[in-house]
Structure formats: C-alpha cells, structure tokens
Amino acid sequence: MKALAAHGSxxxxxxxxxxxxLGPFFLREIELFTASRILILALWATSLNLLLGQTGLVSFAxxxxxxxxxxxxxxxxxxxGWSPLMGIPLSVPLGALLAFVSGxxxxxxxxxxxxxxxxALSQLVYVIVFQWYxxxxxxxxxxxxxxxxxxxxxxxxxxxxxxxxxVAMIALRVIAVSPFGAALVAIRENRQRAAFLxxxxxxYELAAxxxxxxxxxxxxxxxxxxxxxxxxxxxxxxxxxxxIFIILIGGMFRFWGPLIGAVVYVLLEETVAGQTEYSHFILxxxxxxxxxxxxxxxxxxxxxxxxxxxxxxxxVEVAA
Amino acid sequence: xxxxxxxxxxxxxxxxxxxxxxxxxxxxxxFGALRVINLAHGSLYMLGAFVAxxxxxxxxxxxxxLPAVVVAAxxxxxxGVAIEIxxxxxxxxxxxxxxxxxxxxxxxxxxxxxRYIWGPTNRSVAAPEFLRGSIGLMGGSFPIYSxxxxxxxxxxxxxxxxxxxxxxxxxxxxxxxxxPEMLAGVGVNVSRLFTIVFALGAALAGIAGAIVxxxxxxxxxxxxxxxIEAFAVTIIGGLGSITGALIGAALxxxxxxxxxxxxxxxxxxxxxxxxxxxxAIKPSGLFGLPxxx
Numbered sequence: 001m002k003a004l005a006a007h008g009s010x011x012x013x014x015x016x017x018x019x020x021x022l023g024p025f026f027l028r029e030i031e032l033f034t035a036s037r038i039l040i041l042a043l044w045a046t047s048l049n050l051l052l053g054q055t056g057l058v059s060f061a062x063x064x065x066x067x068x069x070x071x072x073x074x075x076x077x078x079x080x081g082w083s084p085l086m087g088i089p090l091s092v093p094l095g096a097l098l099a100f101v102s103g104x105x106x107x108x109x110x111x112x113x114x115x116x117x118x119x120a121l122s123q124l125v126y127v128i129v130f131q132w133y134x135x136x137x138x139x140x141x142x143x144x145x146x147x148x149x150x151x152x153x154x155x156x157x158x159x160x161x162x163x164x165x166x167v168a169m170i171a172l173r174v175i176a177v178s179p180f181g182a183a184l185v186a187i188r189e190n191r192q193r194a195a196f197l198x199x200x201x202x203x204y205e206l207a208a209x210x211x212x213x214x215x216x217x218x219x220x221x222x223x224x225x226x227x228x229x230x231x232x233x234x235x236x237x238x239x240x241x242x243x244i245f246i247i248l249i250g251g252m253f254r255f256w257g258p259l260i261g262a263v264v265y266v267l268l269e270e271t272v273a274g275q276t277e278y279s280h281f282i283l284x285x286x287x288x289x290x291x292x293x294x295x296x297x298x299x300x301x302x303x304x305x306x307x308x309x310x311x312x313x314x315x316v317e318v319a320a
Numbered sequence: 321x322x323x324x325x326x327x328x329x330x331x332x333x334x335x336x337x338x339x340x341x342x343x344x345x346x347x348x349x350x351f352g353a354l355r356v357i358n359l360a361h362g363s364l365y366m367l368g369a370f371v372a373x374x375x376x377x378x379x380x381x382x383x384x385x386l387p388a389v390v391v392a393a394x395x396x397x398x399x400g401v402a403i404e405i406x407x408x409x410x411x412x413x414x415x416x417x418x419x420x421x422x423x424x425x426x427x428x429x430x431x432x433x434x435r436y437i438w439g440p441t442n443r444s445v446a447a448p449e450f451l452r453g454s455i456g457l458m459g460g461s462f463p464i465y466s467x468x469x470x471x472x473x474x475x476x477x478x479x480x481x482x483x484x485x486x487x488x489x490x491x492x493x494x495x496x497x498x499x500p501e502m503l504a505g506v507g508v509n510v511s512r513l514f515t516i517v518f519a520l521g522a523a524l525a526g527i528a529g530a531i532v533x534x535x536x537x538x539x540x541x542x543x544x545x546x547x548i549e550a551f552a553v554t555i556i557g558g559l560g561s562i563t564g565a566l567i568g569a570a571l572x573x574x575x576x577x578x579x580x581x582x583x584x585x586x587x588x589x590x591x592x593x594x595x596x597x598x599x600a601i602k603p604s605g606l607f608g609l610p611x612x613x
Contacts, residue, residue, distance in 0.1 A: 058417045105596060109603040111416060112357050113559075116551055117599055123548060124592040238544065241428065244421060278436060284428030291422045292410055 013256075017166055024155035032158045034266060039165045040222050042262035045246035046172055046255070047215035052244070053252030054176060055208045056188030058115040060240050061102060064122035065095050065213040067235030069220025071129065074142040074230035079135075084145050084225065088164070091221035092214055098125070099213020103206050110191075119237055126235040141231025145224065161222050168218055169259075175211060176255050184208050245283060248290045321581075324459045329577050331457065335466035337573025338473030339532055343546055344553040344565040345480055346524030352497040352560030353517045355416070356408055359423040362547030363430035364400060364522045368392040368529025369538045370434055373443040376533070381446035385534065388445075392530035393523040400522025404515050412514075427543065435540055442539035451534070465535050472531050476524065480562060483520075493517060497560060549576075552591050556598045558608020567606060 023035055044066055051057040072094050073087030106117040129136050151157050175181055183204055186194040195201050224230045233239065250261025272282055347361045371392040376384035403426055411419045451468050454461035484490040492513050495503045504510040549572060557568025572591055579590045598605065
C-alpha cells in the first residue's frame with residue numbers, strides 16, 4: 001500500500017514535469033518568464049530547506065552562494081571570453097568550496113550564534129563583490145551576457161532551466177531520503193541523541209551545508225543564464241528572505257514544500273505585491289501570520305485536510 | 321600618523337563606539353533574558369531617528385533634542401511592548417528559528433511603515449546651538465557633537481549598570497538571564513518581566529536613533545546598517561553581557577575609525593574578519609553566555 005502510494009506520487013511528479021515541459025506551447029512569453037523564476041527559486045529554496053527544514057539550521061548565507069553562482073556565469077564571460085554556460089559547471093565546485101569553508105567556520109558555533117556567523121560571512125562575500133570594481137564591476141553588476149545561439153528565444157532558455165532544475169531536484173530528493181538525509185532529521189530532532197547514536201553531528205552538518213550551498217550556486221547560475229545578468233544585491237543578506245518565505249509558505253517539513261511555496265510566492269509577488277510599492281510590508285505581514293498561525297506552511301495544512309478526509313493521521317515524509 | 325591625528329581618530333572611534341554601545345546593550349539585554357535575537361532592533365533604532373527628526377522639526381532645534389530623545393524612547397518602547405506581547409510571547413515555546421524569522425518579518429514591516437509615514441527622502445536634523453561646531457583638541461579640531469554622543473553613552477552605560485545591579489528589577493533581570501523557570505518558581509511574573517526588558521531594550525534603540533539623528537542623514541537603510549554592526553559588537557563581546565557590549569563596541573568603533581583611514585573600502589571587511597577570528601577562538605564571544613539547552 002505504502003509502496004503503491006509512493007509510486008503514485010512519483011507518477012504525479014513525472015506528470016507535472018511533463019506539463020512544465022509543454023509550457024511554451026500554452027503559455028505566453030511573459031508567463032514563461034514567471035515560470036522560469038518559479039523553477040529557479042524553487043531549486044534555491046529546496047536547497048536551503050535541506051538546512052532549514054531537514055537539519056534545523058538557520059543560515060543567512062544562502063543568498064551569497066546563489067550570487068556567487070550567478071557571478072560564475074557572468075565572470076567567465078566577462079574575463080575569459082568563454083561561453084557563459086561554462087559558468088554552470090564552474091558554479092558547482094565554486095559553491096561547494098565556498099560553502100565548505102564558510103560552513104567549517106560557522107559551524108564552530110551552534111544555533112543562534114551559527115545563524116549570526118553565516119550572516120557575517122555572507123556579508124564579507126557581499127562586500128568583496130561590491131567593492132572589487134576591476135573584477136566584478138562593483139555595484140554596477142554585469143548585464144547583457146551573450147548566450148549561445150541555442151538559448152535564444154524565451155522558450156529555449158526556459159527548457160534549459162527546466163532540464164537543469166529537474167535533474168538538480170531529483171539529486172536533492174535522492175539526498176533527502178537517503179540514510180544521510182535521515183541522519184540530518186535525527187540531528188534536527190535531537191543533536192545529543194544523534195551524537196549518541198554515533199552520528200558525527202558537526203561533520204554531517206558541514207556536509208549538508210556544503211551540499212545546500214552547491215545547489216544554491218547552481219540555482220544562481222541558472223538565474224544568470226536566464227536573466228543574462230549578475231549584480232551584487234543578489235548576495236545581500238536581506239535577499240535570504242526570498243527562499244525563507246518560500247520555504248515557510250510551502251512548509252519546511254516536506255521535501256516538495258518549497259516547490260509549492262515558490263509557485264505561491266512568485267504568483268503573490270506578481271499580483272498582490274506588484275500592485276503596491278509596499279511589498280515588504282505585505283511579505284513581512286504574511287511571514288508573521290505564517291509563523292504565528294501555520295508554522296507548517298501550506299503543504300502542512302493541505303495534508304491535515306487530506307488526512308481528515310481519509311480519517312487517518314497524515315503521513316509525515318521527512319519529519320519524524 | 322602624528323600623535324595628534326591618532327588621538328583625534330581614536331576619539332572619533334570612541335564616539336562611534338558610544339553609539340554602538342547604546343544599540344548593542346539593548347540587543348544584548350533582550351537576548352540575555354529572552355534568548356531571542358531581535359533582528360528588528362535596528363528597525364527600532366531607525367524608528368527612533370525618524371521620530372526624533374519629526375519632533376525637532378516641530379519644536380525647533382534650540383531645545384528640540386531633549387524632547388526628541390524622550391519622545392523617541394517612549395514611542396519606540398511602546399512599539400517594543402506591542403512586538404513582545406503581540407508576537408514574541410506566542411513563540412517562546414517554539415523553535416528559536418521561528419522567533420528569528422518573526423523578528424525578520426518585523427524588520428520588513430517596520431521598513432515599509434517608516435517609508436509610508438516619512439517618505440523615501442533623507443532628513444537632516446539640526447543639533448542645538450551649543451552642540452554645534454568643533455573644539456580644539458591636541459592641535460586639531462573635534463566635533464562637539466561627537467563628545468556629546470560619548471557622554472550620553474557613558475550616562476546610558478552607568479544608568480544601565482545601576483538598574484541591573486542596584487534595583488529589584490535588575491535583580492530579577494539577572495535571575496532571568498540565569499534561569500527564568502526558577503524565577504517563575506519563586507513567584508516573579510516572568511512574562512511581565514520579559515515585556516519590561518524588551519521595552520527597555522527598545523527604548524535604548526530609540527534613544528540611540530534620536531541621538532544619532534543630528535550627526536547623520538536620517539534615511540531608510542539605517543536599520544540594516546546598524547544591525548549588522550551591532551551584531552558584530554555583540555558577537556565579539558558575547559550576547560547577553562553588557563560588559564561584552566561595551567568592550568565589543570569599543571573594538572568595533574575604533575576598528576571602524578582607523579579602518580576607514582587605512583583602507584576605506586575594506587573597513588567593513590576588517591570588522592567581519594575580527595568577528596570571525598573571535599568566534600573561531602571563543603564561539604560564544606569574549607563575555608558571552610553559552611546557549612541554553
């Protein structure tokens with residue numbers, strides 16, 4: 001029964017991916033921009049959720065890794081004259097290295113001190129990008145990156161983003177449900193008990209931090225490929241609000257929560273928040289309501305409703 | 321650098337340190353008792369600066385600063401009470417990350433509320449006549465207003481020390497820092513105490529905002545700018561310790577002042593580097609409290 005259910009939900013996701021792949025045939029061009037933004041933000045937020053939801057680590061450095069990935073694309077084009085696409089394979093080891101080094105530093109502390117350390121380290125990266133004019137063009141950013149011909153046309157760029165994003169999401173999913181992922185949940189639930197069980201807590205946390213940073217950089221690289229630009233504000237610490245919102249809206253204790261959150265967030269951004277100049281107020285208020293009223297996010301509420309219909313407790317996926 | 325220049329630069333650093341101390345002491349006090357890192361502390365500081373700007377515009381600069389400081393402190397404390405009762409109190413039993421995210425929501429809300437009320441343009445606030453200009457110092461000149469900030473910071477520090485160490489409220493606060501459950505057990509209304517501590521922290525942020533207003537452009541973005549430096553101070557000094565806030569503020573303020581002189585673009589990087597080094601050696605800061613399990 002359980003296996004069947006798992007099989008069924010896999011079919012649902014394959015179906016959704018197929019619908020997404022057919023997007024350019026039924027969406028207008030402007031809607032493809034929206035859809036691409038959803039895909040990129042979903043990947044970014046899902047990578048952060050490996051830390052936030054699964055391991056219980058609050059990081060304010062995730063925007064920095066996203067920005068570094070975007071700059072990898074922009075800088076190989078700007079300085080080496082390579083195809084900007086070379087920035088994508090470059091962003092992966094770069095994000096991994098940066099996340100590993102900063103993670104090793106930040107993980108000397110725990111919980112709140114850890115969160116503050118990630119904030120400090122990410123601001124350090126931001127200041128470097130912002131100030132190093134000769135290399136990054138400073139606060140001007142790099143715009144108008146030339147993409148290879150096969151990416152011309154919004155549909156082609158969209159398909160490219162979708163393909164990379166789906167592969168990355170599958171990889172993240174495999175990690176999340178692996179024994180390694182289960183160990184992360186154990187750490188979130190009780191660090192001490194996890195340690196007694198023989199889990200090297202710091203090492204697992206560092207691994208999770210590195211993996212999350214790597215995928216964030218990949219998402220940033222996709223952003224630069226699709227939008228053809230990179231600018232320092234991508235790395236500013238307040239940018240972390242975007243994936244955090246998405247995770248909270250969608251639900252942090254489910255793997256697919258951030259994907260649902262990304263859809264809701266982008267649509268919200270383009271409807272409600274786009275109509276007013278006070279979008280921060282609205283997002284802040286929504287954040288407060290979620291934290292105070294439904295900390296489980298939309299997916300959590302959805303599962304409760306479904307469970308009530310089925311008259312059985314909701315099956316919990318990553319959460320213990 | 322001659323000795324004279326060195327002294328002037330040192331004084332400028334101490335003035336910055338004074339401001340940072342008032343802000344960080346509030347942040348640290350709230351953390352010590354409530355174990356909440358208030359990301360919105362910088363927003364309260366910004367609110368104080370804007371309130372002060374309005375008061376000074378209303379009553380004129382001759383005596384404007386005194387009522388401005390009082391009104392800013394009281395109003396911001398009231399906002400603090402609203403935040404504590406309306407939001408944080410509901411989250412004490414929840415995971416710390418939800419508290420952090422809630423105060424982050426407050427940051428976003430206050431930023432837009434300030435923009436709605438005061439608009440996006442910067443304001444400048446005139447200092448009272450007797451605080452304008454400079455005095456001679458070691459052959460150079462030094463702004464009187466910077467001395468004034470140092471004086472206020474010293475007064476705030478002394479006041480805070482007296483409250484924490486010489487009053488019954490302070491005794492409760494010190495007990496809450498160690499063990500709030502035990503404190504509740506002996507009959508203290510801890511919930512009310514938390515509200516008072518948060519209001520006190522907010523008032524300090526409001527005072528700092530009002531004090532800084534005449535020496536800087538009052539504008540949006542003040543919140544983020546100060547909170548990052550205040551974090552640096554509290555991380556170096558250690559969260560929850562007033563002494564830590566004092567030492568941390570002195571270090572960051574002076575590093576700031578000399579950093580700008582030596583390598584203007586890298587001044588901020590110096591601070592973060594110092595922070596990383598301190599934490600690498602002592603993860604809870606120089607005088608910090610370890611996290612409660």
